[in-house]
Amino acid sequence: MSSVSFRKLEKSYGALRIVKGIDLEIADREFVVLVGPSGCGKSTTLRMLAGLESISDGEIRIGDRVVNRLPPRERDIAMVFQDYALYPHKTVYENMAFSLKVRGVPAAEIKPRIAQAAEMLGISQLLDRKPSQLSGGQRQRVAMGRAIVRRPQVFLFDEPLSNLDAKLRGQVRTEIKRLHQAIGTTIIYVTHDQVEAMTLADRIVILKGGEIEQVGTPDEVYNTPASVFVGGFIGSPAMNFAKGRIQGGAVAFDGGSSIPLQSRSAGPAGALEGRDVIVGIRPEHFLPPGEGQPLTGRVQVVEPLGSDTLIHFALGPSTLTARVAPEMRPIPGDTLSIGVDPTRIHLFDAATERALV
Amino acid sequence: MATASETTLVTPRNESGTKWWTRFLDPSERTLALLLLLPAALLLALIIVYPVCRLVWTSFQNLSLTSGAPAAFAGLENYALMLDDPVFWETTWNTVLITLITVPGALLVGLALALMANLPFKRKWPVRLSLLIPWALPLSFAGLIFAWFFHSEYGVVNDVLGRLGFEGVIWFNSARWAFAAICLTIIWKTSSFMALIILAGLQTIPRSLYEAAEVDGAGRLRQFFEITLPLLKASIVVALIFRTITALQTFDIPFTMTRGGPGTSTATLAMYIHQNTVDFLDLGYGSALAVVMFALSMGVTAVYLRMIRAKG
């Protein structure tokens, strides 16, 4: 088990820069999720760590070793691929035993190790099967089993759940989390799904355009998103954004409503006076009418979810979504008056889209 | 892990106890199936079954156009003649030898070519094209071209040997050298076909398997033997079936290169069939020889098919 660090990590294909100077320290036993939209450089970063892609510049360390020039087999890592990459002609047992055999682990030792891993993953009865005889979830488990038996310093997961249906995804997600709790090895996990990131990670690394947008615990990235991008990426339904301007210690929306700024989100209001801002409000942070600061708009669509109701309403030129109590069922076209918790609104600079603190 | 059994999707086969073919017993479906198969079956009967039956029937006849006598039933006479016909044995042996040498030869060369063509070249088409050329070349052309290559006086092979300080070989003056020249030519001509089939197989192997193996710690050689080769098995068997059957029917290249010489030492069974039917006009004997070749091809195919089936 080991720490991992990226220092000014770069990857470019010719003139095309994919990864632009990533600095990141990952502690031993930590579960870090790299998340971002496709093309953000998360998979490339993982593959550089695995040794499957060359490093254009910068440095990767696993523990104390600089691994830049080491081939994958000497990096002491194990990887779970998006398509699982199980050897189709080998049985589950042979798949799991392959890396041990290659590394010259004595046969007497291989067997108990596989038995143990298979036990942990609940695939003991599948050991004689070929991958083609397994379901998607079973293949996923075998792929993990193949990684576990190696007992590597670091586990790498490259979008491991994207080939599973929604129900299985939730199930396997829990298993991965439990696995980490059981074996404790450092895990670096790549996904484009913010739910996986939130549920699994000790720390989330949000990437955009080859750069780190924010690093933090799930709570941090949820509660204090560093940018419009992070705010919109983390959380579901996504954060609402509306343009406004700071005037007289309050934020005035383009449509006419305004919310007074209070200590938590605004800092010294005077410094911001007159600035154009983007206001971020999470759908779940609206309050029932009469509570908090009132905000009015015209109801466009109402989506009852049972547990909650989603109300889409117009605020000036923007459309906002509020998640409110299930009893609340306004009629489209009505004027909605709804409350906002002024301590939970997020302000971003309109030009840089970075959070204003 | 309690969830494991719930997600087990593979159920034991034939659990219900019904056999797969019971579906076809449904009269309407059965009739429809037969009707749909009829045109293909008729066509096959016309172009394959009829000629084969005709061939077998002719092989039981005394039918020599040069004799002037009408065809007469001869029973197994043609087959009996075959048994003490030294040329039949020699040409059959030559055919088997050509098969045993050129099929594995073409497989090895073809595998190497396919692996080369599968390398990440910037421009793939020149590589693919050069693979295709020997395949696209008519067999008799290849024979004629290589006959010149191996010509003892004007051929490029002896010229190169001479420049390297070796004495030239009169290739077609010796059974052994002539045989070697023919086998080399056949391997050159046929390995690109093997390469094409194997290349197609190679491209179905996902890259991630090699990456997984790389992470698992396998070197290049190990990857080749543990991943590439086993996953190519199906393509290789297909290529082998085609190649072996065409090898058993080898005709064009020895025909154009040596005409079977010196003597009959490089003649093949197919050439002997051709000679008996086209030159000697002995259709009965020629047909009997063809039946033997047909049986040989069928036997080999059966062996290969069994091999595939055994692999599941």
Place this chain on the structure above:
Amino acid sequence: MMSKKTMKLLLAGAALTLTASAAMAQTNLRVFVSSQHRPDVWRKAFDMYEAKNPNVKVTIETGGNTSEAQAQYLNTVMTAKDSSLDVMILDVIRPAQYAAAGWTVPFNDVLGADADSYMKRYLPAYAEANTVDGKVVALPAFADAMFLYYRKDLLEKHGIQPPQTWDELAVAAKKVTESEKDPNLQGLSFQGKAIEGAVCTFLLPYWSMGRQLVSNGKLSFDKEAAVKSLKLWKDFVDQGVAKKNIAEVATDDTRKEFQAGNVLFAVNWSYAWGQFQGAESAVKDKVGVVKLPAVQGGQPASCLGGWEWGVSAYSNNKTEAQKFVQYLSSPETSEFMAINAALLPQFPDVYTDADVTKAVPWFANARPVVETAKARPVTPRYNEVSDIIRTTVNAVLAGQSTPEDGATQMEGRLRRVLR
């Protein structure tokens, strides 16, 4: 196979309309001519016929450049009962086979009672080769035989007379090649490749020993003579008189090498003479031609060649075709072809014709050679006989089997065929 029937019907329909219109208009005759026998000159002979018979139009078809290739093509056409060819030229060894297969139409109907006297006009060997069981199955196109060509200039330079025996030839060849010191100069070139010419190669010394291969349709194989014959040729190779790869040499290779000035003695057919005198020849006016040598104590023997005109049994214009062939096989055409294409006449008298002797003076010497030349065995299974002999000659010359083994194998295989 259904399509074959339909095709036949269609063809028959087409043929009907053709013959119907032919009665009023013209007959189209399609003639197969061997490409090595001056189809250009034959064309002129055909033109003369067309001029005299305005209702007949003759088209030439050629293909293949050896007797075997042409036979393969014609075999295919005839087995398919294809009516597209009306007349075909056949190597002297084939009329008997084609008649047995029923592929040619006998001329007896058109010749009537005169058949005997008609055939007596030809050299006896050709009358015989074209008559099977009393039926005239084809008419001779021209004669041929094998000759010994030699370099007049080199023999004169070394004061040597043309050899009378094969032994004399070997001595002369060694003497000349040793003193000439030209590494490209071969003493003797003959046909060792497994082609029809190699059959004659075997038979020349065999016949010279007074032996026959087939007598009265039965095999009369003399193994001792066969061994001697094979050994004679193999010794030429081993002694360096002939080149090591003689087993690769076909008829036209001998011609080309001699023509290039690389050969002292060559065994070849008459067609080579015209080529040696051609503009591209390196040996123009340096060539002598005589009858072939004999074995010690034997008679000189040559191989009878020549080609014959046959009319296809599947022709739709048999009568017109036969008339045309009678023209082609006439003394007039023979003279024309002798003068213009140097093809040897099938009529004894044409050899002494004034115009012919003027154009090709050496024909005067050629006549006795042709008259004494021996025909290759006449049997319907000649192709198999030929194959056995030529592959054996080829194998022995390549050193694949000894003359003794070769003769044994030859006898065994011949017995199977002529059983």
